[in-house]
Amino acid sequence: xxxxxxxxxxxxxxxxxxxxxxxxxxxxxxxxxxxxxxxxxxxxxxxxxxxxxxxxxxxxxxxxxxxxxxxxxxxxxxxxxxxxxxxxxxxxxxxxxxxxxxxxxxxxxxxxxxxxxxxxxxxxxxxxxxxxxxxxxxxxxxxxxxxxxxxxxxxxxxxxxxxxxxxxxxxxxxxxxxxxxxxxxxxxxxxxxxxxxxxxxxxxxxxxxxxxxxxxxxxxxxxxxxxxxxxxxxxxxxxxxxxxxxxxxxxxxxxxxxxxxxxxxxxxxxxxxxxxxxxxxxxxxxxxxxx
Numbered sequence: 001x002x003x004x005x006x007x008x009x010x011x012x013x014x015x016x017x018x019x020x021x022x023x024x025x026x027x028x029x030x031x032x033x034x035x036x037x038x039x040x041x042x043x044x045x046x047x048x049x050x051x052x053x054x055x056x057x058x059x060x061x062x063x064x065x066x067x068x069x070x071x072x073x074x075x076x077x078x079x080x081x082x083x084x085x086x087x088x089x090x091x092x093x094x095x096x097x098x099x100x101x102x103x104x105x106x107x108x109x110x111x112x113x114x115x116x117x118x119x120x121x122x123x124x125x126x127x128x129x130x131x132x133x134x135x136x137x138x139x140x141x142x143x144x145x146x147x148x149x150x151x152x153x154x155x156x157x158x159x160x161x162x163x164x165x166x167x168x169x170x171x172x173x174x175x176x177x178x179x180x181x182x183x184x185x186x187x188x189x190x191x192x193x194x195x196x197x198x199x200x201x202x203x204x205x206x207x208x209x210x211x212x213x214x215x216x217x218x219x220x221x222x223x224x225x226x227x228x229x230x231x232x233x234x235x236x237x238x239x240x241x242x243x244x245x246x247x248x249x250x251x252x253x254x255x256x257x258x259x260x261x262x263x264x265x266x267x268x269x270x271x272x273x274x275x276x277x278x279x280x281x282x283x284x285x286x287x288x289x290x291x
Contacts (some may be wrong), residue, residue, distance in 0.1 A: 004234070005231045008238070013223070014227040018246040021219065022097045023101065024210035031202060039203075039217075044217040044220040046179075065179070074179045077173070087155055091233075096254075098250075098254035098262065104243075111163060130276040134276040174222055180236070230242075
């Protein structure tokens, strides 16, 4: 029971932190999304290096590097998660927090589709209905606005494929993310130095913004530690339900704090997605009870 409680608390901490992440990026709106991304990569790499050193896990890291299949896979997944981070930061600082929440509501249904198409997994009846409602929400958005919610779909698809490729690489979360950030570290650092020397940057000029940039490594890595701790203690269905806390917090921030538009069309789109989410969560609970 204590392990379950600890797992739930770690899970709540991780998903709450991810839910409030838009508020963090909003503090750096005067900085370009690409520069924020590069700082996120550099300081995440440094912070994860400290964690790996403290935990004395360099053996795991070097073992991965010495295994070509794992290392090549992490190079690809590193660029994939880097692109996902960039789109997310750009969307948040462009006033599309609500749309980012839509993306992470859709994400589990994209996972189901990837499992069906690429892994040969079968649909249950509830999963079929859940995916149908998710697609209905996206199609309604296309009809109502004449365009797809591209930020939402890009976030959902890139994160789903990131999860798919990481699932195929048998490495622990923290060493894996360290290698992914190491792969991106040099180009990110080069861009930061170029911007600082030749273009101009707030880094080391504005103390408050500098601290926000450095802290990007902590807010990226710390929730991952909490998530890893939760995943060790909880079953997948519990994790699957807790994950909806993050987009729910982002949705509340977008509508009630940042006053983003939420029209009748938004309500119908989100309504379809929420029905799909409810059915997907119900399916997870039923599977857990049967097992």
